[in-house]
Amino acid sequence: MDLEGLYQEIILDHYKHPRGKGELTSPLAEVHHVNPTCGDEITVQIATDPAGHLLVGYQGLGCSISQASASVMSELVNGNSIEVAETARAAFVDMMHAQGSGEPNEEILGDGIAFAGVAKYPARVKCALLPWMALRDAQIQANLAESEEG
Amino acid sequence: MDLEGLYQEIILDHYKHPRGKGELTSPLAEVHHVNPTCGDEITVQIATDPAGHLLVGYQGLGCSISQASASVMSELVNGNSIEVAETARAAFVDMMHAQGSGEPNEEILGDGIAFAGVAKYPARVKCALLPWMALRDAQIQANLAESEEG
Amino acid sequence: MPNLPALDVAAVRTQFPILERSVRGRPLVYLDSGATSQKPLCVLDAERGYYLHSNAAVHRGAHALAEEATEAYESARVTIASFVGARAQDLVFTTNATAALNLAAYAFSNATALAARGHRVDPRFVIGEGDSIVVTEMEHHANLVPWQQVCEKTGATLRWIGLSDDGRLDLRNLDSIIDQTTKVVSLSHQSNILGTINPVAQIMEAAHSVNAIGVVDACQSIPHMPVDVHDLGADLIAWSGHKMLGPTGIGFLWGSTEILNAMTPFQTGGSMIETVTLERSTFAAPPQRFEAGTQMVAQAIGTAAAVRYLESVGMVEIAAHEHALTAHALAGISQLPGVRVIGPTDTHMRGSAISFVVDGLHPHDVGQVMDAQGVAVRVGHHCAWPTCRRFSVPATTRISPYLYNTLDDIDAGLAAIAAAQEFFQVVN
Amino acid sequence: MPNLPALDVAAVRTQFPILERSVRGRPLVYLDSGATSQKPLCVLDAERGYYLHSNAAVHRGAHALAEEATEAYESARVTIASFVGARAQDLVFTTNATAALNLAAYAFSNATALAARGHRVDPRFVIGEGDSIVVTEMEHHANLVPWQQVCEKTGATLRWIGLSDDGRLDLRNLDSIIDQTTKVVSLSHQSNILGTINPVAQIMEAAHSVNAIGVVDACQSIPHMPVDVHDLGADLIAWSGHKMLGPTGIGFLWGSTEILNAMTPFQTGGSMIETVTLERSTFAAPPQRFEAGTQMVAQAIGTAAAVRYLESVGMVEIAAHEHALTAHALAGISQLPGVRVIGPTDTHMRGSAISFVVDGLHPHDVGQVMDAQGVAVRVGHHCAWPTCRRFSVPATTRISPYLYNTLDDIDAGLAAIAAAQEFFQVVN
Numbered sequence A, B: 001m002d003l004e005g006l007y008q009e010i011i012l013d014h015y016k017h018p019r020g021k022g023e024l025t026s027p028l029a030e031v032h033h034v035n036p037t038c039g040d041e042i043t044v045q046i047a048t049d050p051a052g053h054l055l056v057g058y059q060g061l062g063c064s065i066s067q068a069s070a071s072v073m074s075e076l077v078n079g080n081s082i083e084v085a086e087t088a089r090a091a092f093v094d095m096m097h098a099q100g101s102g103e104p105n106e107e108i109l110g111d112g113i114a115f116a117g118v119a120k121y122p123a124r125v126k127c128a129l130l131p132w133m134a135l136r137d138a139q140i141q142a143n144l145a146e147s148e149e150g
Numbered sequence C, D: 001m002p003n004l005p006a007l008d009v010a011a012v013r014t015q016f017p018i019l020e021r022s023v024r025g026r027p028l029v030y031l032d033s034g035a036t037s038q039k040p041l042c043v044l045d046a047e048r049g050y051y052l053h054s055n056a057a058v059h060r061g062a063h064a065l066a067e068e069a070t071e072a073y074e075s076a077r078v079t080i081a082s083f084v085g086a087r088a089q090d091l092v093f094t095t096n097a098t099a100a101l102n103l104a105a106y107a108f109s110n111a112t113a114l115a116a117r118g119h120r121v122d123p124r125f126v127i128g129e130g131d132s133i134v135v136t137e138m139e140h141h142a143n144l145v146p147w148q149q150v151c152e153k154t155g156a157t158l159r160w161i162g163l164s165d166d167g168r169l170d171l172r173n174l175d176s177i178i179d180q181t182t183k184v185v186s187l188s189h190q191s192n193i194l195g196t197i198n199p200v201a202q203i204m205e206a207a208h209s210v211n212a213i214g215v216v217d218a219c220q221s222i223p224h225m226p227v228d229v230h231d232l233g234a235d236l237i238a239w240s241g242h243k244m245l246g247p248t249g250i251g252f253l254w255g256s257t258e259i260l261n262a263m264t265p266f267q268t269g270g271s272m273i274e275t276v277t278l279e280r281s282t283f284a285a286p287p288q289r290f291e292a293g294t295q296m297v298a299q300a301i302g303t304a305a306a307v308r309y310l311e312s313v314g315m316v317e318i319a320a321h322e323h324a325l326t327a328h329a330l331a332g333i334s335q336l337p338g339v340r341v342i343g344p345t346d347t348h349m350r351g352s353a354i355s356f357v358v359d360g361l362h363p364h365d366v367g368q369v370m371d372a373q374g375v376a377v378r379v380g381h382h383c384a385w386p387t388c389r390r391f392s393v394p395a396t397t398r399i400s401p402y403l404y405n406t407l408d409d410i411d412a413g414l415a416a417i418a419a420a421q422e423f424f425q426v427v428n
């Protein structure tokens, strides 16, 4: 079976040991997204530190893919600049729409490259994107986005 | 072509020279029926003479089959008893649903037997039945029916 | 067969085996495509192939078959949308054009009912006494009765654009018909009974100048000519699959992104929700918002195959072909004494549906004699009863050819009309 | 293959070529019939045959082809109606079960809007503040959200019958839930998520005792067991074609003659009218009143073929076969440590859909591993999100077999669940 391509060790590790999960004390914005097909839920909070870097908190309920994706997102975005966050999101979204072709950039995506195999399962792409779409909406609400497109 | 079976001389004659067409002076009931598929219309009025026999008036707009059928109906029902009218209607309806099989009773149906060929054309059966259905409703409204079934 | 350079009809006809059959002992001459079109083999194969290989619930399952089915369904949406120059996310699948027009009409009555109970809705869809809805005197019942119902439920008034004697919209008083009270203007791009092609963009402009929402019934245009939804200037456009070589059971509503987003749901249930609790629900974005329940998957895939076929023949070529057939038919009818066309008598701004009446004969009887000759035409009010009244006819007989018809078919139709006159002895 | 005397599964499977395909490199084991069923060849042949031989507009044309099409369409109605013990004139064709339930719900909101403007409607359909609508906590969104919408538009209150921990209706307080304020009671005959079969006749009796109209969602029962509409005691019954071996794009609403006659139209347009003027329209008798626009003709004919096939196999035999599969599956699951059924755990008053959760694993991940083994199951909330909340699970994995499944299929499903536990190392 092709399952190992989908469920990389890295993904299972993030699923079992989520990084950065929890609530922010004073978020600038909080959004709640669901995947209406399967009921996966995520709440993403956003704020900035004194240096203007993003602070991201999240709570979620869902499958290994959506929860691991939230953990990886937190790792890539939390404490980083808006530019870094946007670059990571763009790279992640591109990788999800590449259907398994294309070379994901490990420097930008870090553990996120483990999700390359998910792109071959259209029903799971939504799971992987769920936290990232919530992050984008939270950024927009908090006026912490570079642009509203994407 | 099979057209002669449908358009018997008798039918064309009733179409061109409708019998009994016109309005009653003091109808007990008047009903208006349409065939929503093709827009054929008929108005049937009903009354009784002092002897308790039915008086039938009608006005119509439509194809040769529906108009000839009204003319034949008038011939069979006008001035006759309720029983005769009901027997004629039952025989006519039966013939229309026989799809060309069965022996129509000329004694009861008179010129009506010319419509036997119409039964093979489902879309025209409605045309032929239109005046008879209107008659039935008029009888029911005027309390001049034997039963409401049929 | 006379020369018709626009397309290779003989090749087209090989794709439609039904055209080889006979009826009443005569070869079938199918001139009733305005009612419903025949289907090429590729459409039947596409539906069957889906059922044999990938049938599963779409947008619901995560298994391989469900992924294939979802992919097939959503690529059908892309194919059908691009056929009319649209983006897939702006195309809603419905049961038929009638359902698409009802979806549009219910957007108004539902928003009005919700607003009355204090729910927040887009005010453009709230309608009531003092407001007006504008249609035309040549509408199909599908684009008339739903708006009558909105008026009955809300107290709005129905108005209509009348017709000239040659079957064109009478636009002289347009300013007084479409005015500040107008909330919706809905009209057909091409009349199914008269054949008239309407200046839709002009009327949509009039609608927008008073901030009314513009709706177009494109049932009879999209199958027959190249149409780009953006050229019509409408907010919502409805049409059917079965008139454009697709299966029965599917229709389409295109809407501008902005308008679709502003519309409340119509039918509700599975696949169109975002979250559901026992107390309340929120709804998915368009087009899913308007596609409640299990989708007409095979029908979407079948219509996509129809679209690919139409594109392979070429919509410009199809329009030119029909134009030639129409010119031939109009010329032929003008030669028949006692036969009168209801609608434009030349090919300027007109499609291929031609209605006519025969002096001394009821249309039903005309159609019957034509049928006896193997010629399938439609008789009756064509679901445009008010149009019949406008022209003081109880009904008409209509020929409506399509890409698979030949000049011989038209000639067979003309001969059959003459045969009807002869049979009933109404010409001397 | 172990002994399953009720029917000859091997013979049945020859009619479903899709079951021979492989997915993800494994033979397909299709256990998702609760979402949609596969189609036997006779259904595909019936649809194709219609298009190749008789395709035309029904109830509209007078030509030979149109007569054949109308005859085929209306005899399909007779076949499908008699399958559930009904008369053809009481059976309405809709797009799917969701559309049938919306038709029922809109009968109330439309009558209410019309009454408010002084139109005469049947008072049983007029609803407002102080009135209640009763559903259950196990309804599919299709039988919940439309009623929520009626409440939002009219001010009526939604109430529901709760569930016991073993997935049965909690009928202890039925008297206080269905009371004099109740205008509608709508519930499913068999739950698509729990598998529970509900005592529908008893609840319909409670509804009628307060003069409420009773609606039944029979989506999951009619495909799987013999059902006579009269035994349910309901006024309206909805179900879909695609779950009973029929094509996509068709559903059904049965109604008692009296109730259908009392209902205002839902969608309006062609084929459902009696007369139309520009000012107003009158409507045809049921079922035509509720079938606006060009009908799903091929789909009705396809479903009639499905019905004939189901009857040839035998509904009693199918129910017995599924009963055996269900017993086997429930026994097997009870042997799997960490796997818990959501819904009744024995076969008493339950159908073949079995939902379960696996400790430590999300249903989506369970389904994914099963898919990798070729086993197609559904994961998620199954359009019954409130039911998931009732059982404090975010979602479930569901197997739902049908007549073409074998005990081996069930065993493959059970093995795949164990494989998921192993892959994620949640059993020790």
Ligand SMILES: Cc1ncc(COP(=O)(O)O)c(C=O)c1O
Pocket: C270, C292, C293, C294, C295, D034, D035, D096, D097, D098, D099, D140, D142, D143, D188, D190, D191, D192, D217, D219, D220, D240, D242, D251, D383
């Ligand atoms: C119990 C139940 N009700 C309603 C529906 C809705 O049926 P459809 O999606 O065919 O409209 C379904 C299936 O999805 C169901 O299982």
Ligand SMILES: Cc1ncc(COP(=O)(O)O)c(C=O)c1O
Pocket: C034, C035, C096, C097, C098, C099, C140, C142, C143, C188, C190, C191, C192, C217, C219, C220, C240, C251, C383, D270, D292, D293, D294, D295
């Ligand atoms: C102009 C026009 N509008 C609407 C319709 C309704 O389309 P449908 O019956 O496919 O819903 C038709 C065809 O019947 C039509 O010709």
